Amino acid sequence: MSVVxxxxxxxxxxxxxxxxxxEVIREHDIYIPTLCHMEGLSERGGCRMCLVEVQGSRTLQAACVTEVAEGMVVTTHSERLRKYRRMTLELIFAERNHVCAVCVMNGHCELQAVAAIEGMDHVRFDYLHPDLPMDISHERFGLDHNRCILCTRCVRVCDEVEGAHTKDVLGRGINCRIINDLNQPWGSSQSCTSCGKCVEVCPTGALFRKGATVAEMVKRHDFLSWITSGREKNEWDYAGQAPYYATERRKE
Ligand code: SF4
Ligand code: SF4
Structure with missing residues:
Protein backbone atom coordinates (compact mmCIF):
# COMPACT_ATOMS: atom_id res chain seq x y z
CA MET A 1 0.00 0.00 0.00
CA SER A 2 1.36 3.42 -0.94
CA VAL A 3 0.19 6.97 -0.53
CA VAL A 4 -1.30 8.86 -3.49
CA GLU A 23 -13.95 6.49 1.90
CA VAL A 24 -11.73 9.47 1.15
CA ILE A 25 -14.67 11.78 0.48
CA ARG A 26 -16.27 10.80 3.81
CA GLU A 27 -12.95 11.15 5.64
CA HIS A 28 -12.96 14.77 4.49
CA ASP A 29 -16.45 15.32 5.86
CA ILE A 30 -18.00 15.84 2.43
CA TYR A 31 -21.56 14.58 2.17
CA ILE A 32 -22.60 12.57 -0.86
CA PRO A 33 -25.69 10.37 -0.71
CA THR A 34 -25.56 6.57 -0.76
CA LEU A 35 -28.24 3.89 -0.62
CA CYS A 36 -26.63 0.56 -1.50
CA HIS A 37 -23.37 1.29 0.36
CA MET A 38 -23.11 0.08 3.93
CA GLU A 39 -20.04 0.08 6.14
CA GLY A 40 -19.07 -3.56 6.75
CA LEU A 41 -20.50 -4.97 3.49
CA SER A 42 -18.91 -5.37 0.06
CA GLU A 43 -19.54 -2.57 -2.41
CA ARG A 44 -21.99 -2.93 -5.26
CA GLY A 45 -22.09 0.45 -7.00
CA GLY A 46 -25.73 -0.15 -7.86
CA CYS A 47 -27.75 2.79 -6.58
CA ARG A 48 -25.66 5.38 -8.49
CA MET A 49 -26.23 8.01 -5.83
CA CYS A 50 -22.51 8.49 -5.11
CA LEU A 51 -21.63 9.42 -8.70
CA VAL A 52 -18.74 11.88 -8.95
CA GLU A 53 -16.91 13.60 -11.79
CA VAL A 54 -13.37 12.37 -12.42
CA GLN A 55 -11.39 14.58 -14.79
CA GLY A 56 -10.54 12.75 -18.01
CA SER A 57 -13.31 10.18 -17.58
CA ARG A 58 -16.10 10.32 -20.15
CA THR A 59 -18.66 8.93 -17.73
CA LEU A 60 -19.53 9.68 -14.12
CA GLN A 61 -18.00 7.25 -11.64
CA ALA A 62 -19.60 5.62 -8.59
CA ALA A 63 -17.30 6.71 -5.74
CA CYS A 64 -17.87 3.51 -3.71
CA VAL A 65 -16.36 1.24 -6.39
CA THR A 66 -13.67 3.61 -7.70
CA GLU A 67 -10.22 3.39 -6.15
CA VAL A 68 -8.18 6.53 -5.65
CA ALA A 69 -5.27 7.06 -8.03
CA GLU A 70 -2.28 9.36 -8.22
CA GLY A 71 -3.14 12.71 -9.82
CA MET A 72 -6.90 12.09 -9.88
CA VAL A 73 -9.05 15.24 -10.02
CA VAL A 74 -12.48 14.65 -8.44
CA THR A 75 -15.57 16.82 -8.13
CA THR A 76 -18.32 15.70 -5.76
CA HIS A 77 -20.84 18.50 -6.29
CA SER A 78 -21.79 20.24 -9.53
CA GLU A 79 -24.96 21.13 -11.41
CA ARG A 80 -24.49 18.08 -13.64
CA LEU A 81 -24.18 15.76 -10.62
CA ARG A 82 -27.15 17.34 -8.89
CA LYS A 83 -29.30 16.69 -11.97
CA TYR A 84 -28.14 13.06 -12.26
CA ARG A 85 -28.73 12.32 -8.57
CA ARG A 86 -32.13 13.93 -8.72
CA MET A 87 -33.10 11.99 -11.85
CA THR A 88 -31.89 8.70 -10.34
CA LEU A 89 -33.96 9.31 -7.23
CA GLU A 90 -37.03 10.15 -9.29
CA LEU A 91 -36.64 6.93 -11.28
CA ILE A 92 -36.43 4.92 -8.04
CA PHE A 93 -39.59 6.59 -6.75
CA ALA A 94 -41.39 6.04 -10.07
CA GLU A 95 -40.55 2.34 -10.32
CA ARG A 96 -42.30 0.89 -7.27
CA ASN A 97 -44.64 2.15 -4.58
CA HIS A 98 -42.87 4.58 -2.27
CA VAL A 99 -45.85 6.45 -0.87
CA CYS A 100 -44.32 7.42 2.47
CA ALA A 101 -47.58 8.32 4.21
CA VAL A 102 -48.68 4.68 4.28
CA CYS A 103 -45.27 3.10 4.94
CA VAL A 104 -44.18 1.59 8.25
CA MET A 105 -40.75 3.25 7.83
CA ASN A 106 -42.14 6.77 7.41
CA GLY A 107 -39.74 9.10 9.19
CA HIS A 108 -36.93 6.52 9.45
CA CYS A 109 -36.45 5.62 5.79
CA GLU A 110 -33.07 6.28 4.17
CA LEU A 111 -34.63 6.73 0.72
CA GLN A 112 -37.00 9.34 2.11
CA ALA A 113 -34.12 11.11 3.87
CA VAL A 114 -31.93 11.20 0.76
CA ALA A 115 -34.84 12.55 -1.31
CA ALA A 116 -35.38 15.32 1.24
CA ILE A 117 -31.68 16.24 1.35
CA GLU A 118 -31.46 16.31 -2.45
CA GLY A 119 -34.58 18.48 -2.64
CA MET A 120 -36.68 16.00 -4.64
CA ASP A 121 -40.15 17.52 -4.39
CA HIS A 122 -41.83 15.82 -7.37
CA VAL A 123 -41.33 13.02 -9.90
CA ARG A 124 -41.26 13.86 -13.61
CA PHE A 125 -41.66 10.25 -14.81
CA ASP A 126 -44.74 8.07 -15.11
CA TYR A 127 -45.25 5.91 -12.04
CA LEU A 128 -45.06 2.19 -12.81
CA HIS A 129 -46.27 1.08 -9.37
CA PRO A 130 -46.72 -2.63 -10.18
CA ASP A 131 -48.90 -4.45 -7.68
CA LEU A 132 -46.29 -6.75 -6.16
CA PRO A 133 -46.97 -9.38 -3.51
CA MET A 134 -45.83 -9.33 0.10
CA ASP A 135 -44.21 -12.28 1.80
CA ILE A 136 -45.41 -12.42 5.40
CA SER A 137 -44.88 -16.15 5.80
CA HIS A 138 -42.01 -15.69 8.28
CA GLU A 139 -43.22 -15.66 11.88
CA ARG A 140 -41.28 -12.48 12.82
CA PHE A 141 -40.47 -10.60 9.60
CA GLY A 142 -42.13 -9.43 6.40
CA LEU A 143 -40.93 -8.60 2.88
CA ASP A 144 -42.85 -6.03 0.85
CA HIS A 145 -41.52 -6.06 -2.71
CA ASN A 146 -43.36 -2.81 -3.43
CA ARG A 147 -40.93 -0.89 -1.18
CA CYS A 148 -37.76 -2.62 -2.36
CA ILE A 149 -35.13 -0.53 -4.17
CA LEU A 150 -32.94 -3.57 -4.97
CA CYS A 151 -29.95 -2.23 -3.09
CA THR A 152 -29.04 -5.87 -2.19
CA ARG A 153 -27.89 -4.95 1.31
CA CYS A 154 -30.05 -7.83 2.60
CA VAL A 155 -28.45 -10.27 0.17
CA ARG A 156 -24.93 -9.19 1.11
CA VAL A 157 -25.44 -9.15 4.88
CA CYS A 158 -27.10 -12.58 4.79
CA ASP A 159 -24.22 -14.02 2.75
CA GLU A 160 -21.19 -12.09 4.01
CA VAL A 161 -22.01 -11.61 7.69
CA GLU A 162 -24.60 -14.23 8.67
CA GLY A 163 -23.22 -16.82 6.24
CA ALA A 164 -26.67 -18.20 5.46
CA HIS A 165 -27.11 -16.93 1.87
CA THR A 166 -30.86 -17.25 2.18
CA LYS A 167 -31.54 -14.14 0.14
CA ASP A 168 -30.72 -13.61 -3.51
CA VAL A 169 -31.92 -11.67 -6.55
CA LEU A 170 -34.16 -13.26 -9.15
CA GLY A 171 -34.71 -11.85 -12.66
CA ARG A 172 -33.42 -8.85 -14.53
CA GLY A 173 -34.22 -5.16 -14.87
CA ILE A 174 -37.59 -4.08 -13.55
CA ASN A 175 -38.52 -7.75 -13.04
CA CYS A 176 -35.86 -8.22 -10.35
CA ARG A 177 -37.12 -9.58 -7.05
CA ILE A 178 -35.48 -10.42 -3.76
CA ILE A 179 -36.05 -14.12 -3.09
CA ASN A 180 -35.45 -16.56 -0.24
CA ASP A 181 -33.69 -19.84 -1.00
CA LEU A 182 -34.94 -21.09 -4.38
CA ASN A 183 -37.82 -18.59 -4.54
CA GLN A 184 -39.87 -20.11 -1.78
CA PRO A 185 -41.86 -18.44 1.00
CA TRP A 186 -39.52 -16.94 3.61
CA GLY A 187 -41.30 -18.83 6.37
CA SER A 188 -40.44 -22.20 4.82
CA SER A 189 -36.77 -21.39 4.21
CA GLN A 190 -34.42 -24.10 5.47
CA SER A 191 -31.36 -21.82 5.49
CA CYS A 192 -32.73 -18.73 7.28
CA THR A 193 -31.55 -18.50 10.89
CA SER A 194 -34.12 -15.75 11.68
CA CYS A 195 -31.24 -13.51 12.81
CA GLY A 196 -32.95 -10.37 11.50
CA LYS A 197 -29.77 -8.81 10.07
CA CYS A 198 -31.39 -8.32 6.66
CA VAL A 199 -34.25 -6.41 8.26
CA GLU A 200 -31.91 -4.08 10.16
CA VAL A 201 -29.84 -3.11 7.08
CA CYS A 202 -32.78 -2.59 4.72
CA PRO A 203 -32.92 1.16 3.99
CA THR A 204 -36.65 1.23 3.28
CA GLY A 205 -39.80 -0.44 4.57
CA ALA A 206 -39.29 -3.44 2.27
CA LEU A 207 -38.08 -5.60 5.15
CA PHE A 208 -39.85 -5.05 8.43
CA ARG A 209 -40.48 -6.56 11.82
CA LYS A 210 -44.02 -7.81 12.15
CA GLY A 211 -46.13 -5.99 14.68
CA ALA A 212 -43.79 -2.97 14.88
CA THR A 213 -45.41 0.43 14.73
CA VAL A 214 -44.09 3.34 12.65
CA ALA A 215 -42.41 4.80 15.75
CA GLU A 216 -40.73 1.46 16.48
CA MET A 217 -39.33 0.87 13.00
CA VAL A 218 -35.95 2.45 13.70
CA LYS A 219 -33.31 0.16 12.27
CA ARG A 220 -29.97 -0.50 13.95
CA HIS A 221 -26.78 -0.67 11.90
CA ASP A 222 -24.25 -0.64 14.74
CA PHE A 223 -24.19 -4.45 15.02
CA LEU A 224 -22.48 -4.62 11.64
CA SER A 225 -19.34 -2.66 12.57
CA TRP A 226 -19.26 -4.53 15.91
CA ILE A 227 -19.26 -7.91 14.15
CA THR A 228 -16.90 -6.98 11.30
CA SER A 229 -14.32 -5.22 13.48
CA GLY A 230 -14.49 -8.09 16.00
CA ARG A 231 -13.76 -10.56 13.21
CA GLU A 232 -10.88 -8.46 11.85
CA LYS A 233 -9.29 -8.29 15.29
CA ASN A 234 -9.96 -11.99 15.95
CA GLU A 235 -11.78 -11.06 19.13
CA TRP A 236 -13.66 -14.34 18.99
CA ASP A 237 -10.73 -16.52 17.98
CA TYR A 238 -10.30 -18.96 20.84
CA ALA A 239 -7.41 -20.90 19.29
CA GLY A 240 -4.95 -21.61 22.08
CA GLN A 241 -7.25 -20.08 24.64
CA ALA A 242 -9.90 -22.42 25.91
CA PRO A 243 -13.28 -20.77 26.21
CA TYR A 244 -14.81 -20.48 29.66
CA TYR A 245 -17.35 -23.22 29.13
CA ALA A 246 -14.63 -25.67 27.97
CA THR A 247 -12.49 -24.96 31.05
CA GLU A 248 -15.45 -25.49 33.30
CA ARG A 249 -16.35 -28.75 31.58
CA ARG A 250 -12.80 -30.07 31.98
CA LYS A 251 -13.04 -29.49 35.73
CA GLU A 252 -16.18 -31.63 35.94
S1 SF4 B 1 -33.11 -13.32 8.96
FE1 SF4 B 1 -30.85 -13.62 8.82
S2 SF4 B 1 -30.59 -15.63 7.84
FE2 SF4 B 1 -32.74 -15.01 7.50
S3 SF4 B 1 -32.73 -14.02 5.51
FE3 SF4 B 1 -32.42 -12.38 7.03
S4 SF4 B 1 -30.16 -12.19 7.25
FE4 SF4 B 1 -30.58 -14.13 6.18
S1 SF4 C 1 -35.38 -5.80 0.60
FE1 SF4 C 1 -34.47 -3.90 1.46
S2 SF4 C 1 -32.29 -4.40 1.71
FE2 SF4 C 1 -33.15 -5.95 0.34
S3 SF4 C 1 -32.76 -5.16 -1.71
FE3 SF4 C 1 -34.83 -4.48 -1.14
S4 SF4 C 1 -34.52 -2.44 -0.25
FE4 SF4 C 1 -32.50 -3.41 -0.30
Missing part, protein backbone atom coordinates in the same frame (compact mmCIF):
# COMPACT_ATOMS: atom_id res chain seq x y z
CA UNK A 5 -2.03 12.53 -3.97
CA UNK A 6 -5.23 13.67 -5.61
CA UNK A 7 -7.38 16.76 -5.94
CA UNK A 8 -10.77 16.66 -4.26
CA UNK A 9 -13.03 19.66 -4.91
CA UNK A 10 -9.99 21.86 -5.72
CA UNK A 11 -8.14 20.77 -2.58
CA UNK A 12 -4.92 18.74 -2.75
CA UNK A 13 -5.19 15.74 -0.46
CA UNK A 14 -3.40 12.44 0.15
CA UNK A 15 -4.92 9.00 0.59
CA UNK A 16 -3.91 5.35 0.85
CA UNK A 17 -3.81 3.72 -2.57
CA UNK A 18 -6.24 0.97 -1.50
CA UNK A 19 -8.97 3.38 -0.42
CA UNK A 20 -12.12 3.99 -2.40
CA UNK A 21 -13.10 7.49 -3.42
CA UNK A 22 -16.12 7.25 -1.15
Missing amino acids: TLTLNDELISANSDQSLL
Whole structure:
Protein backbone atom coordinates (compact mmCIF):
# COMPACT_ATOMS: atom_id res chain seq x y z
CA MET A 1 0.00 0.00 0.00
CA SER A 2 1.36 3.42 -0.94
CA VAL A 3 0.19 6.97 -0.53
CA VAL A 4 -1.30 8.86 -3.49
CA THR A 5 -2.03 12.53 -3.97
CA LEU A 6 -5.23 13.67 -5.61
CA THR A 7 -7.38 16.76 -5.94
CA LEU A 8 -10.77 16.66 -4.26
CA ASN A 9 -13.03 19.66 -4.91
CA ASP A 10 -9.99 21.86 -5.72
CA GLU A 11 -8.14 20.77 -2.58
CA LEU A 12 -4.92 18.74 -2.75
CA ILE A 13 -5.19 15.74 -0.46
CA SER A 14 -3.40 12.44 0.15
CA ALA A 15 -4.92 9.00 0.59
CA ASN A 16 -3.91 5.35 0.85
CA SER A 17 -3.81 3.72 -2.57
CA ASP A 18 -6.24 0.97 -1.50
CA GLN A 19 -8.97 3.38 -0.42
CA SER A 20 -12.12 3.99 -2.40
CA LEU A 21 -13.10 7.49 -3.42
CA LEU A 22 -16.12 7.25 -1.15
CA GLU A 23 -13.95 6.49 1.90
CA VAL A 24 -11.73 9.47 1.15
CA ILE A 25 -14.67 11.78 0.48
CA ARG A 26 -16.27 10.80 3.81
CA GLU A 27 -12.95 11.15 5.64
CA HIS A 28 -12.96 14.77 4.49
CA ASP A 29 -16.45 15.32 5.86
CA ILE A 30 -18.00 15.84 2.43
CA TYR A 31 -21.56 14.58 2.17
CA ILE A 32 -22.60 12.57 -0.86
CA PRO A 33 -25.69 10.37 -0.71
CA THR A 34 -25.56 6.57 -0.76
CA LEU A 35 -28.24 3.89 -0.62
CA CYS A 36 -26.63 0.56 -1.50
CA HIS A 37 -23.37 1.29 0.36
CA MET A 38 -23.11 0.08 3.93
CA GLU A 39 -20.04 0.08 6.14
CA GLY A 40 -19.07 -3.56 6.75
CA LEU A 41 -20.50 -4.97 3.49
CA SER A 42 -18.91 -5.37 0.06
CA GLU A 43 -19.54 -2.57 -2.41
CA ARG A 44 -21.99 -2.93 -5.26
CA GLY A 45 -22.09 0.45 -7.00
CA GLY A 46 -25.73 -0.15 -7.86
CA CYS A 47 -27.75 2.79 -6.58
CA ARG A 48 -25.66 5.38 -8.49
CA MET A 49 -26.23 8.01 -5.83
CA CYS A 50 -22.51 8.49 -5.11
CA LEU A 51 -21.63 9.42 -8.70
CA VAL A 52 -18.74 11.88 -8.95
CA GLU A 53 -16.91 13.60 -11.79
CA VAL A 54 -13.37 12.37 -12.42
CA GLN A 55 -11.39 14.58 -14.79
CA GLY A 56 -10.54 12.75 -18.01
CA SER A 57 -13.31 10.18 -17.58
CA ARG A 58 -16.10 10.32 -20.15
CA THR A 59 -18.66 8.93 -17.73
CA LEU A 60 -19.53 9.68 -14.12
CA GLN A 61 -18.00 7.25 -11.64
CA ALA A 62 -19.60 5.62 -8.59
CA ALA A 63 -17.30 6.71 -5.74
CA CYS A 64 -17.87 3.51 -3.71
CA VAL A 65 -16.36 1.24 -6.39
CA THR A 66 -13.67 3.61 -7.70
CA GLU A 67 -10.22 3.39 -6.15
CA VAL A 68 -8.18 6.53 -5.65
CA ALA A 69 -5.27 7.06 -8.03
CA GLU A 70 -2.28 9.36 -8.22
CA GLY A 71 -3.14 12.71 -9.82
CA MET A 72 -6.90 12.09 -9.88
CA VAL A 73 -9.05 15.24 -10.02
CA VAL A 74 -12.48 14.65 -8.44
CA THR A 75 -15.57 16.82 -8.13
CA THR A 76 -18.32 15.70 -5.76
CA HIS A 77 -20.84 18.50 -6.29
CA SER A 78 -21.79 20.24 -9.53
CA GLU A 79 -24.96 21.13 -11.41
CA ARG A 80 -24.49 18.08 -13.64
CA LEU A 81 -24.18 15.76 -10.62
CA ARG A 82 -27.15 17.34 -8.89
CA LYS A 83 -29.30 16.69 -11.97
CA TYR A 84 -28.14 13.06 -12.26
CA ARG A 85 -28.73 12.32 -8.57
CA ARG A 86 -32.13 13.93 -8.72
CA MET A 87 -33.10 11.99 -11.85
CA THR A 88 -31.89 8.70 -10.34
CA LEU A 89 -33.96 9.31 -7.23
CA GLU A 90 -37.03 10.15 -9.29
CA LEU A 91 -36.64 6.93 -11.28
CA ILE A 92 -36.43 4.92 -8.04
CA PHE A 93 -39.59 6.59 -6.75
CA ALA A 94 -41.39 6.04 -10.07
CA GLU A 95 -40.55 2.34 -10.32
CA ARG A 96 -42.30 0.89 -7.27
CA ASN A 97 -44.64 2.15 -4.58
CA HIS A 98 -42.87 4.58 -2.27
CA VAL A 99 -45.85 6.45 -0.87
CA CYS A 100 -44.32 7.42 2.47
CA ALA A 101 -47.58 8.32 4.21
CA VAL A 102 -48.68 4.68 4.28
CA CYS A 103 -45.27 3.10 4.94
CA VAL A 104 -44.18 1.59 8.25
CA MET A 105 -40.75 3.25 7.83
CA ASN A 106 -42.14 6.77 7.41
CA GLY A 107 -39.74 9.10 9.19
CA HIS A 108 -36.93 6.52 9.45
CA CYS A 109 -36.45 5.62 5.79
CA GLU A 110 -33.07 6.28 4.17
CA LEU A 111 -34.63 6.73 0.72
CA GLN A 112 -37.00 9.34 2.11
CA ALA A 113 -34.12 11.11 3.87
CA VAL A 114 -31.93 11.20 0.76
CA ALA A 115 -34.84 12.55 -1.31
CA ALA A 116 -35.38 15.32 1.24
CA ILE A 117 -31.68 16.24 1.35
CA GLU A 118 -31.46 16.31 -2.45
CA GLY A 119 -34.58 18.48 -2.64
CA MET A 120 -36.68 16.00 -4.64
CA ASP A 121 -40.15 17.52 -4.39
CA HIS A 122 -41.83 15.82 -7.37
CA VAL A 123 -41.33 13.02 -9.90
CA ARG A 124 -41.26 13.86 -13.61
CA PHE A 125 -41.66 10.25 -14.81
CA ASP A 126 -44.74 8.07 -15.11
CA TYR A 127 -45.25 5.91 -12.04
CA LEU A 128 -45.06 2.19 -12.81
CA HIS A 129 -46.27 1.08 -9.37
CA PRO A 130 -46.72 -2.63 -10.18
CA ASP A 131 -48.90 -4.45 -7.68
CA LEU A 132 -46.29 -6.75 -6.16
CA PRO A 133 -46.97 -9.38 -3.51
CA MET A 134 -45.83 -9.33 0.10
CA ASP A 135 -44.21 -12.28 1.80
CA ILE A 136 -45.41 -12.42 5.40
CA SER A 137 -44.88 -16.15 5.80
CA HIS A 138 -42.01 -15.69 8.28
CA GLU A 139 -43.22 -15.66 11.88
CA ARG A 140 -41.28 -12.48 12.82
CA PHE A 141 -40.47 -10.60 9.60
CA GLY A 142 -42.13 -9.43 6.40
CA LEU A 143 -40.93 -8.60 2.88
CA ASP A 144 -42.85 -6.03 0.85
CA HIS A 145 -41.52 -6.06 -2.71
CA ASN A 146 -43.36 -2.81 -3.43
CA ARG A 147 -40.93 -0.89 -1.18
CA CYS A 148 -37.76 -2.62 -2.36
CA ILE A 149 -35.13 -0.53 -4.17
CA LEU A 150 -32.94 -3.57 -4.97
CA CYS A 151 -29.95 -2.23 -3.09
CA THR A 152 -29.04 -5.87 -2.19
CA ARG A 153 -27.89 -4.95 1.31
CA CYS A 154 -30.05 -7.83 2.60
CA VAL A 155 -28.45 -10.27 0.17
CA ARG A 156 -24.93 -9.19 1.11
CA VAL A 157 -25.44 -9.15 4.88
CA CYS A 158 -27.10 -12.58 4.79
CA ASP A 159 -24.22 -14.02 2.75
CA GLU A 160 -21.19 -12.09 4.01
CA VAL A 161 -22.01 -11.61 7.69
CA GLU A 162 -24.60 -14.23 8.67
CA GLY A 163 -23.22 -16.82 6.24
CA ALA A 164 -26.67 -18.20 5.46
CA HIS A 165 -27.11 -16.93 1.87
CA THR A 166 -30.86 -17.25 2.18
CA LYS A 167 -31.54 -14.14 0.14
CA ASP A 168 -30.72 -13.61 -3.51
CA VAL A 169 -31.92 -11.67 -6.55
CA LEU A 170 -34.16 -13.26 -9.15
CA GLY A 171 -34.71 -11.85 -12.66
CA ARG A 172 -33.42 -8.85 -14.53
CA GLY A 173 -34.22 -5.16 -14.87
CA ILE A 174 -37.59 -4.08 -13.55
CA ASN A 175 -38.52 -7.75 -13.04
CA CYS A 176 -35.86 -8.22 -10.35
CA ARG A 177 -37.12 -9.58 -7.05
CA ILE A 178 -35.48 -10.42 -3.76
CA ILE A 179 -36.05 -14.12 -3.09
CA ASN A 180 -35.45 -16.56 -0.24
CA ASP A 181 -33.69 -19.84 -1.00
CA LEU A 182 -34.94 -21.09 -4.38
CA ASN A 183 -37.82 -18.59 -4.54
CA GLN A 184 -39.87 -20.11 -1.78
CA PRO A 185 -41.86 -18.44 1.00
CA TRP A 186 -39.52 -16.94 3.61
CA GLY A 187 -41.30 -18.83 6.37
CA SER A 188 -40.44 -22.20 4.82
CA SER A 189 -36.77 -21.39 4.21
CA GLN A 190 -34.42 -24.10 5.47
CA SER A 191 -31.36 -21.82 5.49
CA CYS A 192 -32.73 -18.73 7.28
CA THR A 193 -31.55 -18.50 10.89
CA SER A 194 -34.12 -15.75 11.68
CA CYS A 195 -31.24 -13.51 12.81
CA GLY A 196 -32.95 -10.37 11.50
CA LYS A 197 -29.77 -8.81 10.07
CA CYS A 198 -31.39 -8.32 6.66
CA VAL A 199 -34.25 -6.41 8.26
CA GLU A 200 -31.91 -4.08 10.16
CA VAL A 201 -29.84 -3.11 7.08
CA CYS A 202 -32.78 -2.59 4.72
CA PRO A 203 -32.92 1.16 3.99
CA THR A 204 -36.65 1.23 3.28
CA GLY A 205 -39.80 -0.44 4.57
CA ALA A 206 -39.29 -3.44 2.27
CA LEU A 207 -38.08 -5.60 5.15
CA PHE A 208 -39.85 -5.05 8.43
CA ARG A 209 -40.48 -6.56 11.82
CA LYS A 210 -44.02 -7.81 12.15
CA GLY A 211 -46.13 -5.99 14.68
CA ALA A 212 -43.79 -2.97 14.88
CA THR A 213 -45.41 0.43 14.73
CA VAL A 214 -44.09 3.34 12.65
CA ALA A 215 -42.41 4.80 15.75
CA GLU A 216 -40.73 1.46 16.48
CA MET A 217 -39.33 0.87 13.00
CA VAL A 218 -35.95 2.45 13.70
CA LYS A 219 -33.31 0.16 12.27
CA ARG A 220 -29.97 -0.50 13.95
CA HIS A 221 -26.78 -0.67 11.90
CA ASP A 222 -24.25 -0.64 14.74
CA PHE A 223 -24.19 -4.45 15.02
CA LEU A 224 -22.48 -4.62 11.64
CA SER A 225 -19.34 -2.66 12.57
CA TRP A 226 -19.26 -4.53 15.91
CA ILE A 227 -19.26 -7.91 14.15
CA THR A 228 -16.90 -6.98 11.30
CA SER A 229 -14.32 -5.22 13.48
CA GLY A 230 -14.49 -8.09 16.00
CA ARG A 231 -13.76 -10.56 13.21
CA GLU A 232 -10.88 -8.46 11.85
CA LYS A 233 -9.29 -8.29 15.29
CA ASN A 234 -9.96 -11.99 15.95
CA GLU A 235 -11.78 -11.06 19.13
CA TRP A 236 -13.66 -14.34 18.99
CA ASP A 237 -10.73 -16.52 17.98
CA TYR A 238 -10.30 -18.96 20.84
CA ALA A 239 -7.41 -20.90 19.29
CA GLY A 240 -4.95 -21.61 22.08
CA GLN A 241 -7.25 -20.08 24.64
CA ALA A 242 -9.90 -22.42 25.91
CA PRO A 243 -13.28 -20.77 26.21
CA TYR A 244 -14.81 -20.48 29.66
CA TYR A 245 -17.35 -23.22 29.13
CA ALA A 246 -14.63 -25.67 27.97
CA THR A 247 -12.49 -24.96 31.05
CA GLU A 248 -15.45 -25.49 33.30
CA ARG A 249 -16.35 -28.75 31.58
CA ARG A 250 -12.80 -30.07 31.98
CA LYS A 251 -13.04 -29.49 35.73
CA GLU A 252 -16.18 -31.63 35.94
S1 SF4 B 1 -33.11 -13.32 8.96
FE1 SF4 B 1 -30.85 -13.62 8.82
S2 SF4 B 1 -30.59 -15.63 7.84
FE2 SF4 B 1 -32.74 -15.01 7.50
S3 SF4 B 1 -32.73 -14.02 5.51
FE3 SF4 B 1 -32.42 -12.38 7.03
S4 SF4 B 1 -30.16 -12.19 7.25
FE4 SF4 B 1 -30.58 -14.13 6.18
S1 SF4 C 1 -35.38 -5.80 0.60
FE1 SF4 C 1 -34.47 -3.90 1.46
S2 SF4 C 1 -32.29 -4.40 1.71
FE2 SF4 C 1 -33.15 -5.95 0.34
S3 SF4 C 1 -32.76 -5.16 -1.71
FE3 SF4 C 1 -34.83 -4.48 -1.14
S4 SF4 C 1 -34.52 -2.44 -0.25
FE4 SF4 C 1 -32.50 -3.41 -0.30
